[in-house]
Amino acid sequence: MIDKNSKSFKRKFDSAVVHGYSSCEGGYGAVSFPIYQTSTYKNPGLGSDIEFSYSRCSNPTRAEVQNTVALLEQGSAGFAFTSGLSAILACFSLLSAGDHVVISDDIYGGAYRMAEEIFKRFNLSFTRVDESNLSAVENAITEKTKMIYLESPTNPMMKVADIKAIAEISKKHGLLLTVDNTFLSPYFQKPLTLGADIVIHSGTKYLTGHNDTTAGFVIVDDEDLAKRLDLIVRTEGNGLSPFDSWLVLRGIQTLPLRMKKHEENALKVAKFLKTVPLVEEVYYVGLEDHPSFEISKKQSTGFGGMLSFTVKDVSKVPQILKGGDVIIFAEGLGGTATLITYPLTQTHASIPKEVRDEIGITDKLIRLSVGIEDAEDIINDLKNMLK
Ligand SMILES: Cc1ncc(COP(=O)(O)O)c(C=O)c1O
Known part of the structure; x- marks a missing residue:
C-alpha cells in the first residue's frame, strides 16, 4: 500500500508523471530512477523484515512504476505485470470456481479468449452484455455473480459505459467492478474516482507510449484486494522486469x-x-x-x-x-x-x-x-x- 498523504499525491498530474512516486529520494539521488537488475537481495540476518527479498515477488524499479501508476489513478496499491493480459489474468485469479462475471460484449480479443478458452475450463461463467445499456448489465447479474468487467471505451467499437451508474449497481449487489482503462489512460479518466474497485491497463499502450515494450497494470484502493493481488503476483510470477519497468517510467513522463x-x-x-x-x-x-x-x-x-x-x-x-x-x-x-x-x-x-x-x-x-x-x-x- 502506498501513502496517500505523501507529497507525491499532492502534485498535479503533469508533475506526478515526471517525478513519479518517490522522485529521486534514496540511493545516490539519481534523477532517472535506477534499474535494479537483481533477482535477489542480501538478507541482513535471520528474522529480518526486509522490503525486497526476491524479484519475482518485488523489485524496487517495479515498485516505483506500480506506485506511480497507482498515484496517477488515485489508488493506494498498484501491481505491474509483463503484459495487459497478465494483468487481466491476475484480475480473474481473484475469482473462484463457480463464480459468474458480467462482461462487456465488446472487449479486446485476448480478454475474450482468456474468459472463454481458459477460465471457463475452471468453471467460471461469463455473460456478455452491452455495457452502455444499464438495465442489460443489471439483468445479467445472478446470485453467482462476483464481478462486472468492462472496457470503456470498448475495443474496437468505442462504446462507453456510464461507470458511476454501473458502480452503483455493482455496489448494490456486492460485486467487484473492474474497468479496463487502457484507451483513455488516467490522463483522461480515473475509474476508481467513479466508484470502480479495480482498474486495469495494457501498459503496452498509452502509459509506455512508444510501441517498445509490453506491460500491464492492476490498481486498487482497498487493502484486502491489494493483499490478494500481492499473493497472485508472487505466485503466478509474471511481475514486470526491472528494465521494462524503467521503460514504462520513462515513457509515462510525457x-x-x-x-x-x-x-x-x-x-x-x-x-x-x-x-x-x-x-x-x-x-x-x-x-x-x-x-x-x-x-x-x-x-x-x-x-x-x-x-x-x-x-x-x-x-x-x-x-x-x-x-x-x-x-x-x-x-x-x-x-x-x-x-x-x-x-x-x-x-x-x-x-x-x-x-x-x-x-x-x-x-x-x-x-x-x-x-x-x-x-x-x-x-x-x-x-x-x-x-
Ligand atoms: C483494451 C485492451 N486491454 C488489454 C489488452 C491486452 O494488453 P497486452 O497486449 O499488453 O497484453 C489490449 C491489447 O491490445 C487492449 O487493447
Whole structure:
C-alpha cells in the first residue's frame, strides 16, 4: 500500500508523471530512477523484515512504476505485470470456481479468449452484455455473480459505459467492478474516482507510449484486494522486469503531452473521415453525434486517440491496409506512431464469427490508433489510402 498523504499525491498530474512516486529520494539521488537488475537481495540476518527479498515477488524499479501508476489513478496499491493480459489474468485469479462475471460484449480479443478458452475450463461463467445499456448489465447479474468487467471505451467499437451508474449497481449487489482503462489512460479518466474497485491497463499502450515494450497494470484502493493481488503476483510470477519497468517510467513522463496530441489529431482525423465518400460510419467518442458523447464528457476529461470506421466497399480493404507514409499497418495502439489495424484478422481474430457479427466486427471495420505526427501527414495518407 502506498501513502496517500505523501507529497507525491499532492502534485498535479503533469508533475506526478515526471517525478513519479518517490522522485529521486534514496540511493545516490539519481534523477532517472535506477534499474535494479537483481533477482535477489542480501538478507541482513535471520528474522529480518526486509522490503525486497526476491524479484519475482518485488523489485524496487517495479515498485516505483506500480506506485506511480497507482498515484496517477488515485489508488493506494498498484501491481505491474509483463503484459495487459497478465494483468487481466491476475484480475480473474481473484475469482473462484463457480463464480459468474458480467462482461462487456465488446472487449479486446485476448480478454475474450482468456474468459472463454481458459477460465471457463475452471468453471467460471461469463455473460456478455452491452455495457452502455444499464438495465442489460443489471439483468445479467445472478446470485453467482462476483464481478462486472468492462472496457470503456470498448475495443474496437468505442462504446462507453456510464461507470458511476454501473458502480452503483455493482455496489448494490456486492460485486467487484473492474474497468479496463487502457484507451483513455488516467490522463483522461480515473475509474476508481467513479466508484470502480479495480482498474486495469495494457501498459503496452498509452502509459509506455512508444510501441517498445509490453506491460500491464492492476490498481486498487482497498487493502484486502491489494493483499490478494500481492499473493497472485508472487505466485503466478509474471511481475514486470526491472528494465521494462524503467521503460514504462520513462515513457509515462510525457503521457499528458502525448494524450493531448493524440486527441487533437484523432478529432481532426475523425472529422476528415466523415467527409470521405468511401467511409460508411466513423466511431469516435469525441464526435458530438456519438451516442455516448454526453456521458463521456461527464466522466472523462477527454476522448483519446482511438477510433474505428467502416468502409462501403470491402474490396478496397487490402489497399487501405497497405498503410501510407506515416500510417503503419500493425497490431497495437497507444504509441507515438499512427497504426492501422484490422480487428477481423488481428486483435479480434479469436472471437467466433457469429459473436463478431453481432458486435459489428465485420470485414468492413478498420481501427486507427491516431499517433502524434503532424495531423496533415496522417490525413494525406488517408486521402491516398481511401481513394
Ligand atoms: C483494451 C485492451 N486491454 C488489454 C489488452 C491486452 O494488453 P497486452 O497486449 O499488453 O497484453 C489490449 C491489447 O491490445 C487492449 O487493447
